[in-house]
Amino acid sequence: MPTITLTVPEEVKSSLKRMTWVNWSKVAREEFIKEQRKLEAFERFKKIVSKSKFTEEDAKELADKVSKSMHARLKAEGLV
DSSP: OOOOOOOOOHHHHHHHHHOTTSOHHHHHHHHHHHHHHHHHHHHHHHHHHTTOOOOHHHHHHHHHHHHHHHHHHHHHTTOO
């Protein structure tokens, strides 16, 4: 497995050294993997959205309909 070296401020390094029970390599590895998956998902999302014909005006219209519907429902439940 390849190795990555990170540079952190001195106060962060001091703080990390005090927590000897934490496997910082594992923490960093898991966070890198999570971030990689988020970025890959975002790229797939952008690819799908780029083909969409849904306009900003369509989004505003849909948002208005949802808001009115939610307001009516909450009013009927006596919450508004």
